[in-house]
Amino acid sequence: MSYELDPLPYDYDALEPHIDEQILTWHHDTHHQGYVNGWNSAEEELAENRENGDFSSSGGAIRNVTHNSSGHILHDLFWQNMSPEGGDEPSGDLAERIEEDFGSYEAWKGEFEAAAKNASGWALLVYDSFSNQLRNVVVDKHDQGAIWGGHPILALDVWEHSYYYQFGPDRGGFIDAFFEVVDWNEPSERYAQAVEAFE
Template sequence: MLKLTRAALSRPRFASTLTLSAAAIHTLPKLDYAYDALEPHISGEIMTLHHTKHHQTYVNGLNAAEEAYAKTETAKERIQSQAALKFNGGGHINHSLFWKNLAPTSEGGGKLQDGPLKQAIERDFGSLEELKKQLNSTTAAIQGSGWGWLGYNQTTKKLEVITTSNQDPLLSHTPIIGIDIWEHAFYLQYKNVKPDYLNAIWSVVNFNEAEKRLVEASK
């Protein structure tokens, strides 16, 4: 169960808002599709490892970090706990969004329909192809691991391309589409050729889910 909110993570002492009741234990979310449903764009082997191993590790780490934080007695111990809470909490939030971010081509993946999202993309980028170009180039340029995002700026009311490092969640914008550029997301299939992975993932982006996020953020 995903209980960490982006607003909570943005507070320096966000861990103090967390509880360890049975209902608050974080668990690995189920996918809405089979592991091999995104092939040939993302292999079933990658999806299986990414979901059951990497995301599960963040879930385990978050639960352990919360338990450790609950036992802290000094300010120093609480400060030391923040890194584990942020890293594993961010990993859990980002990946939970990422799975919803994708859909098999047979279920509409990669297809941008007429509607609020298409209109916003054309308004802020000129075209979907220009958005892909900007988001891909910005994401490929990340040094090390991180995420590329299409985010909605609540102040400007526009879509913008942003990146975050490591497993930091997107706090400055409402996430609309997120792309995981950690090596575990693509290396088994695309080796070190990031552009090939970034080009391929658009074929399984769940634009319907992205539009729902945009509509909600725009209210």
């Protein structure tokens, strides 16, 4: 099987003025596409090596699968975590669980923003299926710092390709812009799926 890049779920300029059309165009069409291509070619390399019985390049190819698949999966999530209709706070069961596990929405948000400022990759809200609780996670690149059993609920990309063209070194300005367009519909569904699977 090979993986394909889905179109953005909205127009490239749909998140303006918060996030620039040029950023979304490069980010989706060039960077995200690169992870999809990288995943497919690493899988092909692994398959060829299995067939030939020569595994000399398989270690690197396995590493490339992890890096590129993580990049593809998290970007898919990130696009769905924003919309022109976004900008609200979470509601329903997910909002209740955030209050239960972090004390309040404000405490969760402060911690998530700290994760986003600290990461060299991503800030994630995950459902931790080992401890059965929500957690914020600091991820470097696409996969370093992952917690085993952690199911991503909300993803914020803080690679420089995500904001530098518009915000320069002001990553905090980009994090504020994300919260102007954050859409909690998909995270609420992903949270419900995790609860059903693990509790």
